Amino acid sequence: MHITPANYQRLIAINSEDFNCCFYCGCVATEYDLAPPTSIRNVIQPHSDNLEIPACRECHQLLKHEPSGLLGRRIDVVKDKLAKKYARAISVYQMWDASELNELEHRLQQSVAAGLKLGEEATQRLSYKGFVYEVNGHRFDSPHSPVEVHCVAGTQFTDFKSALNHTSSSYRIPKAKLKMLLKEHNNNFDQVISLYQQQVLAALAEKEMKTKCKSLAQQYKFDAAFIRRSVNHYMAEDEEMSLEQALRKLEVERLMGK
Numbered sequence: 224m225h226i227t228p229a230n231y232q233r234l235i236a237i238n239s240e241d242f243n244c245c246f247y248c249g250c251v252a253t254e255y256d257l258a259p260p261t262s263i264r265n266v267i268q269p270h271s272d273n274l275e276i277p278a279c280r281e282c283h284q285l286l287k288h289e290p291s292g293l294l295g296r297r298i299d300v301v302k303d304k305l306a307k308k309y310a311r312a313i314s315v316y317q318m319w320d321a322s323e324l325n326e327l328e329h330r331l332q333q334s335v336a337a338g339l340k341l342g343e344e345a346t347q348r349l350s351y352k353g354f355v356y357e358v359n360g361h362r363f364d365s366p367h368s369p370v371e372v373h374c375v376a377g378t379q380f381t382d383f384k385s386a387l388n389h390t391s392s393s394y395r396i397p398k399a400k401l402k403m404l405l406k407e408h409n410n411n412f413d414q415v416i417s418l419y420q421q422q423v424l425a426a427l428a429e430k431e432m433k434t435k436c437k438s439l440a441q442q443y444k445f446d447a448a449f450i451r452r453s454v455n456h457y458m459a460e461d462e463e464m465s466l467e468q469a470l471r472k473l474e475v476e477r478l479m480g481k
């Protein structure tokens with residue numbers, strides 16, 4: 224029989240559905256995590272919860288060398304470690320859908336299928352919010368951080384994958400590009416959508432300019448690169464000037480009569 228070490232209090236789930244659940248990730252609890260670990264208990268810590276916490280084997284292992292005696296801190300540490308350990312699988316889970324598996328070549332199909340399963344499980348463990356519990360007869364709410372909400376043009380998503388899929392299909396942004404931009408912009412979906420739209424508009428404007436400069440170059444049998452440089456120069460000098468006006472100015476001042 225398990226004996227709680229002296230001066231530690233056991234964290235006990237109040238609701239029966241939470242019995243035997245790892246307080247950190249929701250998997251089956253087979254161990255007890257000690258906050259702080261008994262090995263560093265004698266090191267003076269200004270605040271310490273002195274708790275014995277039901278944990279799964281993996282969370283218990285990941286927290287083995289974490290000296291903090293604070294439950295909240297141990298939650299952050301273990302979630303961070305889990306996120307790093309399963310980063311690849313989580314990325315596969317976010318990028319792929321089970322419906323796409325049939326289109327893949329056998330070996331890739333197996334690897335993506337394994338990543339999807341593991342990544343989904345890891346995502347669920349990371350978003351686990353703990354449970355209400357009692358310690359020595361006093362009731363406590365779970366100190367896990369609230370669920371992160373992703374806002375996309377006013378619609379709220381509680382999981383990243385749904386927000387990613389919605390944004391990718393609604394705004395026609397390739398998923399890989401979207402993920403890269405989100406990483407660069409602190410997962411701010413609205414900011415990334417607006418940035419992407421600006422990039423698309425800029426690329427369209429660039430394409431239009433190249434086409435029109437080329438056609439003018441052909442008309443006057445002139446160097447297209449010179450025409451582009453000149454048009455760019457006119458537009459940089461006068462921000463109000465449109466592409467059409469710049470082309471016309473160049474035509475009148477430099478090309479006609481040559």
Ligand SMILES: [Zn+2]
Nearest residue numbers: 245248279282
């Ligand atoms: Zn766990």
